[in-house]
Amino acid sequence: MELHNLTVSELSKLLAKGEVSSVEVTTAIIDRIEAVENRVQAYVTRTAEKALEQAKAIDEARAKGEELGPLAGVPMALKDNICTEGIRTTCSSRILADWVPPYDATVVRNLKDAGSVMLGKLNMDEFAMGSSNENSSFFPTHNPWDYDRVPGGSSGGAVAAVAAGEAFYSLGSDTGGSIRQPASFCGVVGMKPTYGRVSRYGLIAFASSLDQIGPITKDVTDCALVQKAIAGHDAHDSTSADLPVPDYQEALKAEIKGLKIGIPKEYFAEGMEPEVEESVRKAIAKFEELGAICEETSLPHTEYALPAYYLVATAEASSNLARYDGVSYGLRVPGKDIVEMYMNTRSEGFGPEVKRRIMLGTYALSSGYYDAYYLKALKVRTLIRKDFDEAFKRYDVLATPTSPTVAFKLGEKAGDPLAMYLSDLCTIPINMAGLPAISLPCGFSQGLPIGLQLIGKPFDETTLLQAAYAFEQNTDYHRQRPDLGVA
Numbered sequence: 001m002e003l004h005n006l007t008v009s010e011l012s013k014l015l016a017k018g019e020v021s022s023v024e025v026t027t028a029i030i031d032r033i034e035a036v037e038n039r040v041q042a043y044v045t046r047t048a049e050k051a052l053e054q055a056k057a058i059d060e061a062r063a064k065g066e067e068l069g070p071l072a073g074v075p076m077a078l079k080d081n082i083c084t085e086g087i088r089t090t091c092s093s094r095i096l097a098d099w100v101p102p103y104d105a106t107v108v109r110n111l112k113d114a115g116s117v118m119l120g121k122l123n124m125d126e127f128a129m130g131s132s133n134e135n136s137s138f139f140p141t142h143n144p145w146d147y148d149r150v151p152g153g154s155s156g157g158a159v160a161a162v163a164a165g166e167a168f169y170s171l172g173s174d175t176g177g178s179i180r181q182p183a184s185f186c187g188v189v190g191m192k193p194t195y196g197r198v199s200r201y202g203l204i205a206f207a208s209s210l211d212q213i214g215p216i217t218k219d220v221t222d223c224a225l226v227q228k229a230i231a232g233h234d235a236h237d238s239t240s241a242d243l244p245v246p247d248y249q250e251a252l253k254a255e256i257k258g259l260k261i262g263i264p265k266e267y268f269a270e271g272m273e274p275e276v277e278e279s280v281r282k283a284i285a286k287f288e289e290l291g292a293i294c295e296e297t298s299l300p301h302t303e304y305a306l307p308a309y310y311l312v313a314t315a316e317a318s319s320n321l322a323r324y325d326g327v328s329y330g331l332r333v334p335g336k337d338i339v340e341m342y343m344n345t346r347s348e349g350f351g352p353e354v355k356r357r358i359m360l361g362t363y364a365l366s367s368g369y370y371d372a373y374y375l376k377a378l379k380v381r382t383l384i385r386k387d388f389d390e391a392f393k394r395y396d397v398l399a400t401p402t403s404p405t406v407a408f409k410l411g412e413k414a415g416d417p418l419a420m421y422l423s424d425l426c427t428i429p430i431n432m433a434g435l436p437a438i439s440l441p442c443g444f445s446q447g448l449p450i451g452l453q454l455i456g457k458p459f460d461e462t463t464l465l466q467a468a469y470a471f472e473q474n475t476d477y478h479r480q481r482p483d484l485g486v487a
């Protein structure tokens with residue numbers, strides 16, 4: 001049995017029965033990381049020693065008969081924009097390359113309370129801006145299914161680590177698709193919960209009205225387990241919702257007879273790879289076979305989501321990133337006076353995509369342009385939300401492709417920001433509306449995974465998980481693992 005191929009739920013049973021210890025499994029995953037990391041390059045920072053200490057503590061607690069939850073002793077890792085006390089948190093940016101947070105994000109506290117073992121921090125596009133991981137200022141992560149291809153982004157390291165067996169699960173962040181698009185590229189499950197469901201305290205902000213933390217796992221059962229551990233109200237995040245968290249695990253019932261699924265026609269846009277469309281249509285047929293009622297529907301403002309997103313997200317980013325001034329955080333590059341110091345620090349500290357976004361956002365917010373761009377984008381955002389409100393009067397869930405294509409080649413879109421932005425066509429509208437959505441494997445094209453996206457009503461992650469689980473129980477795409485060419 002190869003430990004690194006197990007899911008969280010499988011591993012947690014073995015741990016509970018004492019068939020394997022947390023130290024054993026942590027050691028096995030550290031070895032796995034050693035074996036594949038020179039090719040995959042998912043980790044920015046590794047914390048093997050600390051992980052082994054945590055694993056030992058859990059084994060001792062278990063030996064004493066303490067009651068432990070399903071994540072106890074399970075090795076995982078975090079996208080490097082989630083603050084970890086005493087462990088550097090870089091956002092894959094030169095400006096934060098040596099920054100060590102003095103506190104843990106709420107989700108990190110939650111996972112520590114659940115007894116998790118943390119293996120390290122995972123690579124990403126700088127400040128979560130990108131769709132391929134090529135915007136990391138350190139190095140690009142490679143897709144475990146084909147090393148010449150991107151893992152997607154911006155949570156590329158977080159999905160590659162799970163797909164390659166270098167962590168049993170990870171947490172990513174999703175502002176416009178950054179959990180779901182890479183999950184689809186690497187054949188794993190990724191969920192963006194409803195805006196407000198998971199605390200953002202300690203998540204380094206990109207676009208605060210869109211950002212949300214979520215789980216990246218090998219299957220839907222694990223997704224439910226991790227989601228349960230991180231969801232809930234947090235007094236440190238005023239946008240977190242004060243609502244009870246359902247027992248997502250309980251909600252996993254294979255029965256979806258009568259579930260109403262809408263298929264928005266705008267998501268099957270021009271430029272979509274035919275194999276992607278074919279797999280998604282086959283998935284829809286599978287849902288029908290399982291008793292769901294599937295119907296074509298329309299979300300008429302879909303085409304405006306991408307341009308509106310690039311105004312809202314850049315506007316918020318330009319404001320959020322103003323704090324990196326060489327005084328309060330991270331890198332400082334001296335200059336003859338304070339203005340020159342600011343300029344030197346930000347010129348050297350930020351990469352080209354981050355600079356592009358700051359300039360776009362500053363422009364959209366500047367006087368004389370605010371009404372024409374930013375305000376208009378906010379109005380479009382309302383129209384997009386209303387499209388979904390209408391659709392959810394008739395449907396429980398909407399089904400679409402996660403991304404119009406499978407993973408593309410490293411370098412293929414790196415020089416063309418617009419082509420890169422189009423990669424998030426199917427995921428961005430969901431952030432604009434603040435809804436929950438999950439991506440799960442639904443097929444392969446040229447040996448590369450394809451993702452199905454299910455979109456739910458606000459705070460109804462339960463129905464999403466239920467539908468995703470039913471699909472998973474009747475297919476075996478989620479059981480496929482990439483061949484990494486190592487023993």
Ligand code: GLN
Nearest residue numbers: 128129130175176177178
């Ligand atoms: N790829 C999108 C962007 O570059 C979304 C990123 C994200 O979700 N963080 O903005």
